Amino acid sequence: MRIHTYGRSVSRFVIDRVLREPCPPARILAVFQNACDLVSREKEVIGVVGPGIGNGPLNVVVDRDYAPFQGLQAGAPARLDRRHLQLGGLEIALNGATVWEPRPNWAVLRAHRCGAATRLSSLSRLCRVRGPDNSLFTLVDQAPGAASAHSPMGVAARRAADALREGWTGNGASLREGARLMAGLGGGLTPSGDDFLAGLMLWARVAHPDPDGFCRGVVQTAANLTTTLSGAFLRAAARGECSAPWHALLAALVDGDDAALMGAAERVLSRGATSGVDALAGFVWMRPRP
Numbered sequence: 589m590r591i592h593t594y595g596r597s598v599s600r601f602v603i604d605r606v607l608r609e610p611c612p613p614a615r616i617l618a619v620f621q622n623a624c625d626l627v628s629r630e631k632e633v634i635g636v637v638g639p640g641i642g643n644g645p646l647n648v649v650v651d652r653d654y655a656p657f658q659g660l661q662a663g664a665p666a667r668l669d670r671r672h673l674q675l676g677g678l679e680i681a682l683n684g685a686t687v688w689e690p691r692p693n694w695a696v697l698r699a700h701r702c703g704a705a706t707r708l709s710s711l712s713r714l715c716r717v718r719g720p721d722n723s724l725f726t727l728v729d730q731a732p733g734a735a736s737a738h739s740p741m742g743v744a745a746r747r748a749a750d751a752l753r754e755g756w757t758g759n760g761a762s763l764r765e766g767a768r769l770m771a772g773l774g775g776g777l778t779p780s781g782d783d784f785l786a787g788l789m790l791w792a793r794v795a796h797p798d799p800d801g802f803c804r805g806v807v808q809t810a811a812n813l814t815t816t817l818s819g820a821f822l823r824a825a826a827r828g829e830c831s832a833p834w835h836a837l838l839a840a841l842v843d844g845d846d847a848a849l850m851g852a853a854e855r856v857l858s859r860g861a862t863s864g865v866d867a868l869a870g871f872v873w874m875r876p877r878p
Contacts, residue, residue, distance in 0.1 A: 590677050590679060591656050591677055591678045591679070592679050592681070593650050593651050593652075593656055593678070593679075593680055593681075594650070594651050594680065594681040594682075594683075594684060594685070595648050595649065595650055595651075595673075595680055595681065595682045595684075595685035596639065596649045596650065596651055596685060596686065597643055597647075597648075597649045597685055597686040597687070597688045598647070598648045598649070598682060598685045598686075598687060598688065599643065599644065599645050599646060599647055599648075599687075599688055599690050599829075600687050600688065600689050600690060601645055601646070601690055601824070601827070601829060602634055602646060602647070602648060603670065603687055605632065606628060606632045606634055606668070607668055607669065607670045607682075608670075609669070609670065611628075611668040611669050611670075612628040612629045612630055612632075612668075613628065613629050613665070614626050614627060614628045614629070614634075614665070614666040614667075614668050615627060615663060615664065615665055615666055616660055616661065616662050616663060616664045616665075616666055616675060616676075617633065617662060617816060617817065618662055618777065618817070619657050619660045619661070619662055620657070621657070622637065622638040622640060622641060622657075623635060623636065623637045623638070623641060623657070624636045624637075624657040624660055624675060624678075625817055626666050626668070626673075626675070627816055627817075627820075628668070631816060631819070631820070632820065633646050633816065633817055633820035634646055634647075634648060634668075634673075635647045635648070636648050636650060636657075636673065636675070636680065637649055637650070638650060638652065639651075639652065642831070642832050642833075643688045643690075643831065643832040644690070644830075644831040644832065645690035645821075645824035645827075645829035645830060645831065646820060646821070646824060647688075647831075648673065648680065648682070648685070649685075649688075650680060656678055657675075657678065659676065659677065660675055660676050660678065661676070664676055670682065671683055688832075690824070690829035690830065690831075691827070691828050691829050692828070692830065692834075692835050692838050692839075694793050694794070694799075694828055696842070697793070697794050697838055697841075697842055698793075698794055698795070700841075700842035701794050701795045703842060703844070704794055704795070704841045704842050705795060705875065705876060706876075707841055707849065708871075708872045708875035708876075709872075709875060709876075710846070710849065710850075711849075711853055711868060711871070711872050712729070712872045712875060714850065714853050714854075714857070714868075715729075715857075715865050715868050715869055715872065716729070718854075718857050718865060719857075719862070719865040719869070720861070720862060720865070722862065723780070723862040723865045723866055723869070724745055724773070724774065724780040724781065724783070724784050724862070724865075724866040724869050725865050725866065725868070725869035727739075727741060727742040727745040727746065728745050728746055728749040728784075728869065728873070729869065729873075741773065741774065744769060744773060745770070745773060745780075745781070747769060748766045748767075748769035748770040748773065748781065749766070749770070749784075749873060750766075751763070751765045751766030751769065752766035752767070752770065752788060752873070753766075753873070753874070754766070755767075755802075755805065756792075756796065756802070756874055760805060763802070763805045763806065763809075764805060764809045767785060767805065767806045767807075767809040767810040768809050768810070768813065769781075770782075770784055770785050770810065771785065771809065771810035771811075771813035771814050772813050772814040772815070772818075774862075774866075776860075776861075776863075777815055777817045777818065778815070778817060778818040778821060778860070778863055779814060779815070779818060780862055780863075780866040781814075781866075782810065782814050782818040782819075782821065782822055783862070783863045783864075783866035783867040783870065784866050784867065784869055784870035784873075785806055785810055785822060785825070785870060786821055786822055786824075786825035786867050786870065787825075787866070787867035787868055787869065787870030787871035787872075787873075788806070788870035788871065788873055788874070789802070789803045789806055789807070789822075789825040789826055789870075790825055790828075790830055790834065790838075790867075790870075790871055791870070791871045791872070791873075791874055793828045794838075795874070799828075803825070803826040803827075803828075804826065806822075806826065807822050807823055807825075807826035810822055811823055811826075831859075833852060833855040833856045833859070834856060836848075836852040836855065837849065837852035837853055837855075837856055839852075840852045853868065856868055
């Protein structure tokens with residue numbers, strides 16, 4: 589049975605870099621109720637998602653939240669071009685899709701980095717309250733005497749995070765070591781350690797003196813040590829690209845509106861079982877400490 593739908597929006601990265609002519613061969617990477625991930629021969633990933641997930645650096649957003657991906661199989665071929673996608677019996681027209689820009693205005697955000705840094709403690713407190721016990725935030729940001737700090741994952745996470753802190757100050761060897769230890773840490777399609785690295789690279793875009801160099805040091809080490817999907821998200825973060833909830837959080841961070849900041853942070857935290865809190869943990873890791 590053929591299902592026809594249309595794209596509401598498509599990331600600029602997807603339309604410019606993945607759906608170039610001629611489009612590379614692709615296959616279905618993974619199928620979920622309201623999302624389907626595709627991967628090209630060059631390991632570029634496209635997330636075909638409903639509006640409930642919304643805009644992201646790898647996403648094509650289709651017209652409504654329903655289950656159009658039922659019956660699709662991971663590994664099956666996909667046909668791509670700039671006008672439409674064909675995934676088995678699902679055909680998606682892209683002619684009328686809006687092009688969404690995944691890069692925030694980093695120049696504006698960097699101009700307000702001092703004020704933004706003072707508000708990271710509020711986000712840290714929210715992570716502490718909302719983060720589940722198995723989130724990376726609880727492993728790297730707790731008292732050293734806590735029981736879980738001595739678990740294998742807790743020890744590895746703290747060692748990696750401490751090395752990344754040294755790497756922030758210009759120690760290239762520590763940066764690469766921290767990225768190596770953090771990459772792929774935890775389970776799932778986007779492991780917790782990768783989410784942490786993505787959040788850290790977004791903060792580097794705001795506050796690091798050499799964000800390109802810092803992000804390059806992280807991604808060149810980490811992206812090939814994890815899953816295909818997670819590697820694609822790490823490369824997006826290294827380019828300074830992030831999802832719509834992160835755009836809202838970054839805007840609220842510099843606008844000084846506490847209610848807007850907390851609301852945007854809650855939307856980030858709602859992503860995945862721990863993905864949101866782990867990414868936010870990386871974002872706030874370099875905050876000023878008492």
